[in-house]
Amino acid sequence: MATIYEVAALAGVSPATVSRVFNGNTVSPEKQRAVREAAAKLAFTPNKTARRLRKQSSEVVALLIPDIENPFFTALARGVEDKAQESGFSVVLCNTDDDPGKELRYLQIAASEQMAGVILAPASDEADLGAIASLGSPVVAVDRTTPYPVDAVKVDNRAAGIAATTALFDAGHRRIACIAGPVGIESTEDRFLGWRQVMTARRAAIPEGYLQHANFRADGGHAAMRHLLALPEPPEAVLTTNNLMGVGALQAVVEAGVDPARFGLAVVGELPFMFLTPPAVVQVRLPARHLGTTAATMLLERIGGDAQPPRTVVLRAELA
Amino acid sequence: MATIYEVAALAGVSPATVSRVFNGNTVSPEKQRAVREAAAKLAFTPNKTARRLRKQSSEVVALLIPDIENPFFTALARGVEDKAQESGFSVVLCNTDDDPGKELRYLQIAASEQMAGVILAPASDEADLGAIASLGSPVVAVDRTTPYPVDAVKVDNRAAGIAATTALFDAGHRRIACIAGPVGIESTEDRFLGWRQVMTARRAAIPEGYLQHANFRADGGHAAMRHLLALPEPPEAVLTTNNLMGVGALQAVVEAGVDPARFGLAVVGELPFMFLTPPAVVQVRLPARHLGTTAATMLLERIGGDAQPPRTVVLRAELA
DNA sequence: GAAGTCCAAGAAATCGATTTCGTCAAGGTC
DNA sequence: GACCTTGACGAAATCGATTTCTTGGACTTC
CATH class of the missing domain: 3.40.50.2300 (Response regulator)
Structure with missing residues (x-):
């Protein structure tokens, strides 16, 4: 996999200029063209790990559900995924088995992997959001709420x-x-x-x-x-x-x-x-997919800078 | 979140020594104790992104399945997850919707995120494993095979x-x-x-x-x-x-x-x-979970250095 | 002509953990 | 005593992308 240094050398510019072409605007059209051609020739894909470390953020969100074999949660996951993808985010699906220990481990991984946020169907009222909260990463609780002051979506x-x-x-x-x-x-x-x-x-x-x-x-x-x-x-x-x-x-x-x-x-x-x-x-x-898309929408709003107080959205179930 | 530099300062050693305590052995017992105490006091968790960038590897494997709402694939995922976790690996579950374009995108993400390997239920015979293969990351095809020379597990x-x-x-x-x-x-x-x-x-x-x-x-x-x-x-x-x-x-x-x-x-x-x-x-x-655990076992063997020629394991289905 | 402003772009720093390199001290052998 | 080996450990480099800082040139205003 080509690095930004190889692209820069081929294009005859500095790595900072390559980065500017793809992330900023102050590059002359002539140098932009040279960079884009070099990047295409080398099939350049930015190293996401390096980006994540430098930027302290990523385009990945975690979804923690308690049982992957329950169709309710897989439908909810579909809703999350569809919405997140629309905005260029990937979803990491984590199966907590309704086990608070597993849940805590996944939350810690989300924090130490600079994930952009977490959507969480809590395994208990005792979900420990300390690690993720100390990073200021947004959390949305889905289907069940948590004592932490975070957004929530649930069914009535x-x-x-x-x-x-x-x-x-x-x-x-x-x-x-x-x-x-x-x-x-x-x-x-x-x-x-x-x-x-x-x-x-x-x-x-x-x-x-x-x-x-x-x-x-x-x-x-x-x-x-x-x-x-x-x-x-x-x-x-x-x-x-x-x-x-x-x-x-x-x-x-x-x-x-x-x-x-x-x-x-x-x-x-x-x-x-x-x-x-x-x-x-x-x-x-139960509106499982709608739960998912609503939770993802709220999380994306938080990632985008929304700073209003935490809110809870309540969706209605209906007799089939 | 505390960094290794903060732990080192509190323990009165260099960051290299902190790293050695957790990753190597050549540290005196006295300094080991100081480091462990400092790490505990600061609730130190290594930054996984930094580790990943430096080591060019991670303890994450990707599982690409074509339909998350099909119970066959969620059971397969459970098998993968159970086995991977035993060895300290996390599983990133990706839903390709049987779409080769989505599949390619996930494979590229796996490559640029330094994932340790990929278990793939291919969306077609045309799965493009170029990006992941050029990194030498192991791939195991599950349920369906691929023309690439990789391990495979399938049902007869x-x-x-x-x-x-x-x-x-x-x-x-x-x-x-x-x-x-x-x-x-x-x-x-x-x-x-x-x-x-x-x-x-x-x-x-x-x-x-x-x-x-x-x-x-x-x-x-x-x-x-x-x-x-x-x-x-x-x-x-x-x-x-x-x-x-x-x-x-x-x-x-x-x-x-x-x-x-x-x-x-x-x-x-x-x-x-x-x-x-x-x-x-x-x-x-169909032995869905067994497919999953077998695939994960094979992938873990590859991650561990197994270099024998690619093999295909065929599991039997049985009349219920 | 001098001073100030703006823009493009290279050099260097940054992110946090790991690894490499170099140095020192202690112990063993000749 | 001189030389070699081994182990402990700090300093510096490394990973790859992004951002910050600095510099030079062009243009405008007084």
Whole structure:
């Protein structure tokens, strides 16, 4: 790979002039032409590492998501990527496995790699943004917020929980349980608070054990559903606060010999490939890509110098 | 963020000594202790960009995949990531959208960012590895091969196509069509060659139009299936050469009012969430994660100095 | 003619970590 | 005692691109 010194020698100018041709304007047309020709002949590509070190910045942003195999997050990543690319930025996708230790490591890497900013679906309320914040790099929290004063984009999760639970009520169900994600995750809590709000408003009983916490994955939803079905007074319907747990719950229902068409299931998020889903399943569609593009837009504004106070944008989910 | 100069000043040594403490061995125990204490007090993290520029290498590898929303590739990515992390490497995941232009751009970025190597699911036979090859950085092709002399890991795709088609035959189907991916993709071609091989060996007719090419996605499979169903002599079964096209094909079958339980479908790859799948669907399970871990292992060996001639490892798919 | 201003462009410094080179001291061998 | 080897460690160079500083020439104004 050719260096700027080789281009300069071939063009008969100094390296500073080569740099000026590509980054600034005070070069005569004659020397500009010589430089561009030399660069083309040598297929010159600036060494991005050297640029990054000198400029203390780069055209790379990090996206930290908790589970690369969850279609919600891959759709969100697509949204981020599409928007970032429009502005000449690359996205480094980091999979935290919902593990705060992994998350911290990626945040440190983002800082020591001079990344232009970070979009973060936090693994917990304890995301440590110290390293990245001390550099003044912008951060946007997506889907879940963080105590740090940073921009955020999220879904109105309580409204999603309300809409899903209301739909189960409207379908005639009264004994409605809830399978939520791990304790301490904001989007989880808001969704089951929506469930509880509807149950309370409708004066429906919430028997002991009707709120189960699981691990966000199909196997967690499966285990929780089995637990619910083993209760003295099993539910006739269930809300799961994410899509993969909904799959696991439905699986447990089928395995227990319960007719899926008569069991009520509401899922926050989309079950993949809807036509294969029993007709009675309520799905609350999350705007995953829109979350991604919105987060990227906000981050790009910060990178571009936007200095207004941190804000939170709330997007609506909708019944599918 | 503290620099090595600040650590050196606090420890009362030169920056070269600080570097030696963390990278070499010729430092007295007394000075080692002073350096480590100073580094801890200042929360020193080496500036990775500076390291990378000086060393002309990094602990980052790139993984280029053609579709981040295809579960096959996200599982492959998980395999790569798990293996790379074991050895202290980070993975940069790049989504090429099966677009050779995007692929080329990412390859150039990998070169100008001094990445340690690239694992590449090529977007076409024309992947241009010139930039990365001129740096001597190792490349491993995964799932599909490339004309460049590099290591490769793939599935025995012809055997997968043979197994899938044979299973349809054994289920009693004789009019078996094939929906393949875009022309020119090696894995696609091997799979439909497997289909054709079985059809020929079993002396089954292949009417005009029984081989459809589609775009790898559910919508492509959907359109191709509709085309097949509109033939004068529609097939009673179909092989799709990837999972998403299988979903689209099944959707078209349902929409056409054909009973999915009586229509034969074989899919190379796993349909998501099997229990929702009509029981007659044949699935040939691809070892996606194993592809990933194998590719990463080979790349790490190359990074570590392995200089033997390029090799290709072929993994087997299996009937689910 | 002298002084001031502006522009183009080369030389040198900068970014932060690593490596190379040179020096000194200690120990061993002849 | 002289010479050689080894280890520790500081000073300087290196990586490649960008930015800052300085200089010279051209032009304008007084």
